[in-house]
Amino acid sequence: MKELRDKNGLTEKEFLKAYKPGDYERPSVTTDIMVLGTNEDITCLKILLIKRGGHPFIGHWALPGGFINKDETSYSAAARELCEETGLKDIYLDQVYTFTKPGRDPRTWIMSIAYMALVSELERVEGLDDADDANWFDLMIDDDTLSISNKDIGVDIRYRLEKKTFRNGKISYENYVAEPVSSDKLAFDHVEIIIESILKLKSNFEHSDLAFNLIGDKFTLPDLQRLYELVLGKKLYKTNFRALVASKVRPTGQKRKSLSSRKMSLEYTYEG
Amino acid sequence: MKELRDKNGLTEKEFLKAYKPGDYERPSVTTDIMVLGTNEDITCLKILLIKRGGHPFIGHWALPGGFINKDETSYSAAARELCEETGLKDIYLDQVYTFTKPGRDPRTWIMSIAYMALVSELERVEGLDDADDANWFDLMIDDDTLSISNKDIGVDIRYRLEKKTFRNGKISYENYVAEPVSSDKLAFDHVEIIIESILKLKSNFEHSDLAFNLIGDKFTLPDLQRLYELVLGKKLYKTNFRALVASKVRPTGQKRKSLSSRKMSLEYTYEG
DNA sequence: ATAATAGTGTCTATCAGACATTATCTG
DNA sequence: CAGATAATGTCTGATAGACACTATTAT
Numbered sequence: 001m002k003e004l005r006d007k008n009g010l011t012e013k014e015f016l017k018a019y020k021p022g023d024y025e026r027p028s029v030t031t032d033i034m035v036l037g038t039n040e041d042i043t044c045l046k047i048l049l050i051k052r053g054g055h056p057f058i059g060h061w062a063l064p065g066g067f068i069n070k071d072e073t074s075y076s077a078a079a080r081e082l083c084e085e086t087g088l089k090d091i092y093l094d095q096v097y098t099f100t101k102p103g104r105d106p107r108t109w110i111m112s113i114a115y116m117a118l119v120s121e122l123e124r125v126e127g128l129d130d131a132d133d134a135n136w137f138d139l140m141i142d143d144d145t146l147s148i149s150n151k152d153i154g155v156d157i158r159y160r161l162e163k164k165t166f167r168n169g170k171i172s173y174e175n176y177v178a179e180p181v182s183s184d185k186l187a188f189d190h191v192e193i194i195i196e197s198i199l200k201l202k203s204n205f206e207h208s209d210l211a212f213n214l215i216g217d218k219f220t221l222p223d224l225q226r227l228y229e230l231v232l233g234k235k236l237y238k239t240n241f242r243a244l245v246a247s248k249v250r251p252t253g254q255k256r257k258s259l260s261s262r263k264m265s266l267e268y269t270y271e272g
Numbered sequence: 273m274k275e276l277r278d279k280n281g282l283t284e285k286e287f288l289k290a291y292k293p294g295d296y297e298r299p300s301v302t303t304d305i306m307v308l309g310t311n312e313d314i315t316c317l318k319i320l321l322i323k324r325g326g327h328p329f330i331g332h333w334a335l336p337g338g339f340i341n342k343d344e345t346s347y348s349a350a351a352r353e354l355c356e357e358t359g360l361k362d363i364y365l366d367q368v369y370t371f372t373k374p375g376r377d378p379r380t381w382i383m384s385i386a387y388m389a390l391v392s393e394l395e396r397v398e399g400l401d402d403a404d405d406a407n408w409f410d411l412m413i414d415d416d417t418l419s420i421s422n423k424d425i426g427v428d429i430r431y432r433l434e435k436k437t438f439r440n441g442k443i444s445y446e447n448y449v450a451e452p453v454s455s456d457k458l459a460f461d462h463v464e465i466i467i468e469s470i471l472k473l474k475s476n477f478e479h480s481d482l483a484f485n486l487i488g489d490k491f492t493l494p495d496l497q498r499l500y501e502l503v504l505g506k507k508l509y510k511t512n513f514r515a516l517v518a519s520k521v522r523p524t525g526q527k528r529k530s531l532s533s534r535k536m537s538l539e540y541t542y543e544g
Numbered sequence: 545a546t547a548a549t550a551g552t553g554t555c556t557a558t559c560a561g562a563c564a565t566t567a568t569c570t571g
Numbered sequence: 572c573a574g575a576t577a578a579t580g581t582c583t584g585a586t587a588g589a590c591a592c593t594a595t596t597a598t
Contacts, residue, residue, distance in 0.1 A: 019379050058276045074372040170484045
C-alpha cells in the first residue's frame with residue numbers, strides 16, 4: 001500500500017520531488033477585511049476604510065487588506081494586514097465569503113477572501129484618527145439604502161439596494177443588489193463584501209456572543225441593549241432582552257454611567 | 273475627479289494598459305465539493321467520493337473538484353466540475369469555506385474553496401454507479417467518530433473526533449480535530465472540509481428549507497421527518513415536526529408508500 | 545421639580561417537548 | 572389478526588412579545 005506507483009512508474013516521493021507546477025495561469029489572492037465598531041454612544045456602526053493611493057480606484061475608499069503570502073493562512077494574512085494597517089490585534093476575526101467574479105479587479109485575475117473583524121469601543125480609537133489615509137465612517141443600512149459617510153472629511157457614499165431572488169436547487173433566497181447613487185463609490189466590489197458581511201453579522205448576532213466583541217469588557221445592560229438594537233435594526237423590550245443575556249453576563253458590583261444615556265447603571269461583564 | 277493621476281503621472285486607463293502582474297508567487301485555487309444524498313430508506317447519509325488516479329494520495333478517496341479557470345467564478349467552476357465528474361446539474365450548491373493552510377497540498381501552494389451540494393434521492397443514482405472511480409459512501413458522524421464506508425467495495429475510513437476550544441476575540445467556540453484510526457485515509461485535508469460542511473449543514477438545517485434538496489419533489493411526511501432526524505441526529509416528535517413544516521408543504525391529494533416504512537401515507541410537495 | 549431612564553413584575557400568545565388515542569396498513 | 576406505523580388531539584413548560592409600575596438620575 002505504501003509504494004504505489006503512478007502511470008509513469010513513480011512513487012509519491014519521486015513524483016513530488018519531480019513536481020513542477022504547470023504553466024497555466026494562477027490568480028492572485030487577497031484578503032479584504034470589514035472592520036466594524038460603534039461610535040461613542042452606540043447610536044451608529046462605524047466601518048474602517050482606507051483611501052487608495054494608487055491605481056486602480058485611486059482616491060476611492062476601500063476595505064483594508066492585502067495579498068496572502070505563501071507561508072501563511074488567509075487568517076494570518078488578515079490578522080497581519082489588520083495589525084500593519086491599523087495596529088489592531090487580538091480582536092475577533094472570522095472568514096465570511098470568498099469573492100471570485102472575473103473582472104472584479106480591473107488589473108488582473110484576483111480573488112478575495114473576505115473577513116469580518118469586530119472591535120470594541122475601547123480599543124477602537126487607538127492610533128487611527130491621524131493615520132495617513134485610514135478613517136472611520138458611519139455605516140447605515142436599511143432595506144433600500146446603504147450609506148457610508150464621514151462628515152468631518154465630507155464623504156457621503158450611497159447605494160440603493162434592491163432585493164433580488166435567486167434560486168439554488170429547489171429553494172430560493174433573497175439577496176441585495178447595490179446601485180451607486182452618489183458620485184463617490186467604493187473601490188472594487190467592496191460594497192458586495194460589506195453587504196454580505198453585514199447580513200452574516202445580523203443573522204448570527206442574536207444566537208451567538210458576537211456582541212461582546214463590539215463592546216468594552218465592562219458595560220451596562222442599557223448599553224448592551226442599544227448595541228443589539230443597533231445591529232438588529234429594531235427595538236427590543238427591556239425585560240425580554242435582559243432574560244436573553246442573563247446567562248451570559250455577571251454584575252461586577254460597580255456602577256457606571258451608560259455611554260448611551262449618560263445615566264448611572266449597574267456594571268456587568270461578559271461571562272465567557 | 274475622473275482624470276486622477278498616480279505618482280508616476282499615469283491615469284487609470286494608462287496604468288491598466290501598462291499593468292504587468294508582478295513576479296511574486298501565486299497560489300493555485302481549486303474547488304472541492306461535498307456532495308450529499310441519502311440512501312433508499314433515508315437511514316443513512318451518502319457522500320460522493322472519487323478515487324485518485326495519480327499522485328499525490330494516489331489510490332485514496334477524495335472529494336470531487338478541480339481547478340478554477342480564469343473566466344469563471346468559483347461557483348461556476350464547482351458546478352462545471354460537478355457536471356463533468358458526475359452528470360449532476362441544477363442542484364443545490366453553496367460555498368462553505370475557503371481552506372488555505374500552507375502544506376495542505378504536498379505539491380505546491382494550493383487553496384481550496386469548499387462547496388456543498390445536495391441531491392435528492394431521485395436524481396441521485398444517475399450514471400454514477402459505474403462511473404470510473406466515483407462511489408457513494410455511507411457517512412456517519414457522531415460526537416467522537418466520523419466514518420466513511422462502502423461495504424460493496426470494502427472501504428472503511430474512520431477518524432476519531434476530539435472537541436477543541438478556540439478563542440476568537442472575546443468569545444470562544446468549539447471545533448473538531450480529526451485523527452485517523454483506520455489505515456485508509458481521505459486525501460489532502462478533505463476530512464476537515466467534510467467536518468466543516470456537515471457542521472454548517474446541521475446548523476442551517478432546522479431554520480431553512482435545505483431539507484427539500486435532499487428529498488424528491490413528492491414525499492411523505494414520515495420520510496421528511498426521517499430526513500430531519502437523520503441530519504440533526506436526534507428523534508423528533510411527530511406532532512411538533514408537522515407543525516414545524518406545515519407552512520412549507522402542501523398535500524398533493526395522492527397517497528404513496530413511505531420510503532422509510534413502506535406504509536401508505538399522504539403525499540406532499542414543497543411549497544417553494 | 546421634571547423628564548428621562550433604570551430596574552423589576554407580570555400577563556399573554558406562541559411554540560417546542562411529550563404522551564395518548566384512534567385509524568390504517570403490511571405481512 | 573397482530574404488530575407497526577400514520578394521523579391527530581391535547582397537556583405542559585419555556586420563552587418571546589408587550590405593558591405597567593416604581594425607583595433613580597441628570598438637568
